[in-house]
Amino acid sequence: GAVVSQHPSRVICKSGTSVKIECRSLDFQATTMFWYRQFPKQSLMLMATSNEGSKATYEQGVEKDKFLINHASLTLSTLTVTSAHPEDSSFYICSASFLRRGFNEQFFGPGTRLTVL
Amino acid sequence: AQKITQTQPGMFVQEKEAVTLDCTYDTSDQSYGLFWYKQPSSGEMIFLIYQGSYDEQNATEGRYSLNFQKARKSANLVISASQLGDSAMYFCAMREEQGGSEKLVFGKGTKLTVNP
Numbered sequence: 001g002a003v004v005s006q007h008p009s010r011v012i013c014k015s016g017t018s019v020k021i022e023c024r025s026l027d028f029q030a031t032t033m034f035w036y037r038q039f040p041k042q043s044l045m046l047m048a049t050s051n052e053g054s055k056a057t058y059e060q061g062v063e064k065d066k067f068l069i070n071h072a073s074l075t076l077s078t079l080t081v082t083s084a085h086p087e088d089s090s091f092y093i094c095s096a097s098f099l100r101r102g103f104n105e106q107f108f109g110p111g112t113r114l115t116v117l
Numbered sequence: 118a119q120k121i122t123q124t125q126p127g128m129f130v131q132e133k134e135a136v137t138l139d140c141t142y143d144t145s146d147q148s149y150g151l152f153w154y155k156q157p158s159s160g161e162m163i164f165l166i167y168q169g170s171y172d173e174q175n176a177t178e179g180r181y182s183l184n185f186q187k188a189r190k191s192a193n194l195v196i197s198a199s200q201l202g203d204s205a206m207y208f209c210a211m212r213e214e215q216g217g218s219e220k221l222v223f224g225k226g227t228k229l230t231v232n233p
Binding site: 032038042043044046091103104107111113 | 150154159160161162164167169208212218219220221223224225226
């Protein structure tokens, strides 16, 4: 149980275009969803936290207008990278959480590798 | 200041031997939790083991065990009988509460290479 999917797994796009990444919790309803970014050979950095039906909370330094997050339901969150540029190329990982072991435990999706040409 | 410190950028171990990956953490909270994740080259984050701050016994999951020393604020991962498939990045993470929401803070990771 506690499976999280991401789509697409890989995407290559031209500079200036927008890319949407979907994150779904397949067998549970998530209280919160998280979006992370990981550059090569680096750790995961939290970008934003979102709850269903409310605005996402962005971490310091993350541009809200650049990375649009829509948390449409308890099982779906989307991240749209608007007007993508080569520096946005990265590995994006989502996680979804629900109450387990007395806290909101996060379960990770398989990640999306974005390459902007 | 770093909240999770992994001092070993890379570690090497012979197949079938045990290896310890270090993790120290910094928090003033009384209630917290520590995780270890494995990230192979495919990129997925694989949960390995969890230790709650109030857990009296060290966590174990198969070949993985967590050497939790609360006073020293360390949570080292021990992998016994290493296998070639254990070669991957390993991240230590701490659960913390900020602004009413729970977040995970990750260390920089340790790249483990298992040699045949």
